[in-house]
Structure formats: structure tokens, C-alpha cells
Amino acid sequence: MLxxxxxxxxxxxxxxxxxxxxxxxxxxxxxxxxxxxxTFAVRxxxxxxxxxxxxxxxxxxxxxxxxxxxxxxxxAEEAVRIARLSKASGLCDMIKVEVIGCSKTLLPDPVExxxxxxxxxxxxxxxxxxxSDDVVLARRLEELGCHAVMPCASPIGSGQGIINPVNLQFxxxxxxxxxxxxxxxxxxxDAALAMELGADGVLLNTAVSSAKxxxxxxxxxxxxxxxxxxGYEAGRMPKKRYAxxxxxxxxMVFS
Numbered sequence: 001m002l003x004x005x006x007x008x009x010x011x012x013x014x015x016x017x018x019x020x021x022x023x024x025x026x027x028x029x030x031x032x033x034x035x036x037x038x039t040f041a042v043r044x045x046x047x048x049x050x051x052x053x054x055x056x057x058x059x060x061x062x063x064x065x066x067x068x069x070x071x072x073x074x075x076a077e078e079a080v081r082i083a084r085l086s087k088a089s090g091l092c093d094m095i096k097v098e099v100i101g102c103s104k105t106l107l108p109d110p111v112e113x114x115x116x117x118x119x120x121x122x123x124x125x126x127x128x129x130x131x132s133d134d135v136v137l138a139r140r141l142e143e144l145g146c147h148a149v150m151p152c153a154s155p156i157g158s159g160q161g162i163i164n165p166v167n168l169q170f171x172x173x174x175x176x177x178x179x180x181x182x183x184x185x186x187x188x189x190d191a192a193l194a195m196e197l198g199a200d201g202v203l204l205n206t207a208v209s210s211a212k213x214x215x216x217x218x219x220x221x222x223x224x225x226x227x228x229x230x231g232y233e234a235g236r237m238p239k240k241r242y243a244x245x246x247x248x249x250x251x252m253v254f255s
Contacts, residue, residue, distance in 0.1 A: 016205025159186030188224035195228025
């Protein structure tokens, strides 16, 4: 069970909703993923214009918890303004804080992210900040009171997978709040590895929406997330330098 603030989820896969070729594929992929949390950029949604197309209309919203994000914000001020807008629309009291500090890498601005998170926490939001894989920054965000921390595996939309598993493991080991690996996941193997490292969940978008078959990939990501978590809970065998026979030699008959 994944617990974020007052909310509990059976699925540990959080799914983004951008970049799909059409609403029908998006809907089918969301259903195949069996996710319970959908994230989207508030700036790209026509949340106050009823006559504009909106993917939310295609879904049974009783099945999902919405996680608006502040994508597009470059300062804490902008992120807070976007978060307040999403809350005013009645979508959800959860917010994914995303403050981009570098337009080329789309890596977050640590100073502005901390500022935005602190303001929104004081206003009663359930705050999930997107961060780099900086171990100290993750700890500072948790100390502020963030309800989960979301370090990236690699740059947003790059599909590079986990490029720094050591830092991710350090973040996971020291955390008392959920760690959700966010951004850079490219394949089911990446999602499984994140979960095997001990992450509490993964959030992904492009890996599904840009796949040749987004619906099949959504299901693959669901299964990978589940398998990785089970593997983590089971505890893998230690790696050995030399071979070790799987059957004991005692009792064998030799001719």
C-alpha cells in the first residue's frame, strides 16, 4: 500500500497524461496501467473552459486521484500561483511542485523548489516536489514536511533510465516519506530497477505515450512496477564471484 499524506493507493505506478496522439489511446493506456494517480500540467489544461476538449471528460474520475503539477514554472512565485489555481478549480489538494532551473536539461531549481514547497505546505497542500537526485536536497524537502519526494532517474523525457542508482539508493535509505522515482524512465526494466532499489513508486509519462503501442507499454509498466516491488520485498540473493551449484553434491550417484 502506497500512502501519501491522507491518501492510500494499491498501485505504485503514477501516470502522466501528456503527449498522447489522441484521447482514446490515452484513455485505453490509463486503464491498462491500472494506476490510481494521474498527473497533468495545470498550464496545459482548459480547466475553466467547458467548451474546450479535456481528457478528464473521457475518464471515470471516481477511479483516480488527480495530481496537478506546476510544469512551466521557473520561479517559486509561478509554482505557487499555478498550485493555487489548481486548488481553486477543485481538482485536488495534492500538488506536484515542479520548478525548472535549466531549459536544456529541464532539471529543477533547488532553491526555488524549496521556497515553493514551504509556501504550499503552509497553505495546507499535500506537496510532492520533483527534484534532482541530490541526497541533501531530498532530506531538506522531507524536513520541510513534504509528503513525498520525487527524485528524477534522468532528465525529463530522455528515456535514459536510472543513471545514478547510488544516489537514489542513498535517498531511499534515509527517507521516512515515500520516494517516487520521477522522470527519465524509458522501459519496464527501468521501472523494475527503481522499485528493486526500494522506491515506493514510479511516475512516468513519455515511456508510455511515446511507445509504438502505448496501451501495451502501460500494462508492461504496471507489471514491472509490481515485479520490482515484490523483488525488493523478497530480498535478492547476494552476488558471488564464482559459480555455486544449485543442487548439492551429497547423495549424487557417480558411475
